[in-house]
């Protein structure tokens with residue numbers, strides 16, 4: 001049995017990921033932005049999931065939550081699923097929060113980061129990024145390119161950790177919209193497999209429906225990876241530790 005944190009598990013792909021992992025008999029930590037939104041996972045908590053409440057747009061809350069989780073039962077895997085499409089919280093929620101959970105949780109040996117096919121339209125430059133989210137300084141595509149680079153950087157930094165990015169496809173959720181064409185179940189299966197399966201011990205991949213794809217060339221650029229990790233460390237005061 002594996003203990004997995006799924007961020008953004010109140011809706012959409014995150015909720016489906018958490019429910020499937022519970023169905024498979026794993027220990028799951030579900031996550032909601034507020035105690036009000038936690039009502040959306042009350043059924044999963046009734047089924048045995050642990051609950052953590054944290055607004056991912058609030059850096060202090062993210063640091064406190066990650067620190068507290070790190071002091072509790074060991075988490076084996078994290079599915080960095082929570083995401084927003086627009087607004088000032090795009091960078092804090094889609095990039096900074098996954099970085100902080102990665103840097104501050106000492107036990108996970110698997111990290112799965114939700115990317116998007118839209119990362120291919122993103123720009124990797126770091127100039128002028130408002131990491132704290134006071135303004136909307138980057139697009140959704142930019143943020144998904146950065147988090148895909150982060151997944152690759154973590155794979156390089158920690159050779160013993162499996163770190164991968166997943167494009168779930170365009171699926172019908174609050175974010176994807178009702179008319180999204182891709183298969184919803186295939187949209188969360190790869191994350192579950194990468195987080196838990198004994199035969200999924202791979203790292204540094206960019207996945208779509210359990211198939212590796214070639215991401216934007218900036219993802220594999222070691223200099224850009226290091227620049228991103230250094231910028232996140234400077235912005236947050238939290239470095240990716242050596243292991």
Ligand SMILES: NC(=O)c1ccc[n+]([C@@H]2O[C@H](COP(=O)([O-])OP(=O)(O)OC[C@H]3O[C@@H](n4cnc5c(N)ncnc54)[C@H](OP(=O)(O)O)[C@@H]3O)[C@@H](O)[C@H]2O)c1
Nearest residue numbers: 008010011012013033056082083116170171173174175176
């Ligand atoms: N749907 C698609 O077609 C698609 C395609 C490519 C990639 N993705 C990626 O897949 C992931 C899941 O997307 P989805 O379609 O399932 O989206 P969704 O239905 O909008 O769900 C997003 C989840 O993130 C949570 N969240 C957002 N901001 C938060 C914050 N500040 N603090 C805490 N939680 C927060 C939401 O909480 P609330 O319920 O409280 O809002 C919700 O649980 C995202 O990273 C997205 O970028 C989705």
